[in-house]
């Protein structure tokens with residue numbers, strides 16, 4: 481399997497619940513290497529840009545208001561098969577449907593406030609990573 485990169489965001493609910501450490505520990509224990517990370521507070525416009533693919537969906541306003549409601553922690557993660565394995569680690573979008581032991585099952589309150597983002601393809605992972613980090617801030621072979 482190929483080494484891939486994915487972009488995650490520890491969302492504002494994760495930060496507010498003081499779960500940055502707990503969730504990062506799970507991510508690292510699952511074998512993901514952190515290649516970039518920072519704490520930022522998105523403006524509404526920046527949140528709308530990140531989630532532009534969902535523009536027009538009924539939850540777009542709620543989603544972008546939430547994502548700009550407090551600090552969040554974007555990270556670029558690297559691992560074999562990172563895209564699919566990270567989706568498995570976090571669980572279904574709606575925590576009510578998420579498998580036992582997943583991050584969303586254990587920590588998320590609702591489909592809107594579901595603790596973490598994960599890219600859905602290698603291509604989107606790259607676009608999303610560059611939304612937060614210029615290439616020179618993404619550390620290759622960070623381990």
Ligand code: ADP
Nearest residue numbers: 539542543572573591592593594596597598600
């Ligand atoms: P995922 O984050 O699992 O890839 P999507 O890409 O479908 O999920 O949606 C992006 C984000 O939009 C979700 O993580 C969630 O925060 C929010 N969202 C999705 N569907 C809903 C919904 N029905 N109601 C409220 N928020 C939603």
Ligand code: MG
Nearest residue numbers: 597598599600
């Ligand atoms: Mg998605």
